[in-house]
Amino acid sequence: QxxxxxxxxxxxxxxxxxxxxxxxxxxxxxxxxxxxxxxxxxxxxxxxxxxxxxxxxxxxxxxxxxxxxxxxxxxxxxxxxxxxxxxxxxxxxxxxxxxxxxxxxxxxxxxxxxxxxxxxxxxxxxGFVDSRAALQSAVADVLQAILQNRRSDKSFVVGSYSEGWGNNLKTLDGRTDSESDIDVMSLIPGRLYHLRGICSADCSDAKEHVDYINGHVKIPGYASSPATPFHGSSLKPAVDQVDASRLCRYPPIAPLQPDRVIKSNIPQHLLESLRQELLASPCHVVHAASPGQDGEQLR
CATH class of the missing domain: 1.25.40.20 (Ankyrin repeat-containing domain)
Structure with missing residues (x-):
């Protein structure tokens, strides 16, 4: 009215x-x-x-x-x-x-x-609507809280499931298919990398500085195998267990760069949410490399 x-x-x-x-x-x-x-x-x-x-x-x-x-x-x-x-x-x-x-x-x-x-x-x-995506993301947050309460390591629910859009590609009714995996990331205790030329002044005395290039950091010696899969059933969806290492901070995020913000159609409240998320959540790297770079990079 x-x-x-x-x-x-x-x-x-x-x-x-x-x-x-x-x-x-x-x-x-x-x-x-x-x-x-x-x-x-x-x-x-x-x-x-x-x-x-x-x-x-x-x-x-x-x-x-x-x-x-x-x-x-x-x-x-x-x-x-x-x-x-x-x-x-x-x-x-x-x-x-x-x-x-x-x-x-x-x-x-x-x-x-x-x-x-x-x-x-x-x-x-x-069924791909904002309300259902928000509900799925909230379920992922609850699952993460349960895991962090019950496990000794620091676990995070990440990937498309936590973001609310990747429930599955088989059915579009909002149900989680047994083959629609949920990524559970665990940070390796005590392992922290610093981005050379990007991290803050507080990290000047850090020992493990790494170079960041196009979404990857150069760290030799790791096989490119980011996840251990656990198959699902009618009672439990599939899970990918991902071991990851912590970065001291996020690298520059393209949508937040000044030249991009000026031209952007993204609402300001979403950009601000992204800025806050970069401060609140841990940045991590997994054992995955660009084609032909196995054993030389982490993503």
């Missing part, structure tokens, strides 16, 4: 911004159709899926267009990377017809836009 304060309160309370009605319509559809730009902006900031389609095949962008809400259209197009039209601030239809988008989108751009809508809709219907 356009009550911005109520909508913002619900979003802050972690309401599902992608909840669909029986006809597939989402809050973003409704806000876009009615021109509620403040609510649209808040929903987009909360990672509402722009590509979700209603049962009639309508996206939030088409809903905004049919309502004549140019400010909302501009917000939606910007959230998709700004690739839909060259000038989102002055969108004018030449004919006033329903083929407006065909006028704006031509050739490969039109094909890309339509394929993107279909892909996003298919993924969401299959």
């Amino acid at each position: 356009g009550h911005s304060k109520v909508a913002l309160s619900l979003i802050k309370a972690n309401a599902d911004v992608n909840q669909q009605k029986h006809d597939g319509v989402t809050p973003l559809h409704i806000a876009s159709q009615n021109g509620f730009s403040e609510i649209v902006e808040a929903l987009l900031e909360a990672r509402a899926e722009v590509g979700l389609l209603s049962e009639s095949g309508q996206s939030a962008l088409t809903a905004a267009f049919h309502g004549g809400h140019r400010a909302v259209m501009s917000l939606l197009i910007k959230s998709m990377g700004g690739r839909i039209v060259p000038n989102t601030g002055s969108v004018v239809s030449k004919t006033g017809s329903a083929n407006f988008f065909d006028e704006l989108l031509s050739g490969s751009a039109l094909v890309e836009y339509r394929l993107s809508q279909r892909l996003s809709s298919a993924l969401c219907k299959s």
Whole structure:
């Protein structure tokens, strides 16, 4: 109904911004159709899926267009990377017809836009949605806490399972397949490497300095075998046990470099979350090397 304060309160309370009605319509559809730009902006900031389609095949962008809400259209197009039209601030239809988008989108751009809508809709219907990814990531956090409480070594649940997107590639219903492994990383006690020219002044007296090149550190003498697999069953998913060594800090992360931040479409709150994560979580290297570099590098 356009009550911005109520909508913002619900979003802050972690309401599902992608909840669909029986006809597939989402809050973003409704806000876009009615021109509620403040609510649209808040929903987009909360990672509402722009590509979700209603049962009639309508996206939030088409809903905004049919309502004549140019400010909302501009917000939606910007959230998709700004690739839909060259000038989102002055969108004018030449004919006033329903083929407006065909006028704006031509050739490969039109094909890309339509394929993107279909892909996003298919993924969401299959279960690849933010809420399920967040749930899986939370399960991984709980599993990690249990492992750290019960094991003597420092164990971490890492990889695609902990990140929420890699549950399995066999089924898309959110269930963990027996062959969908969970990576459990254990830090080797007492082994700490320092990145030459990157680590802080506090590490100046450290003995084990290593060179960092393109995602790998040069450390000879280790076979390239990053994990010990434990096969799964109907009662327990597969697990990859990964032994790793600690680095004193993370190397430079590309999305956080000044030249990348200026051009980035990544929301500021996500960039800040990434910065905080780099301070809070341990960086580690595993026994894996580039092709032809076995025994000479760690990844």
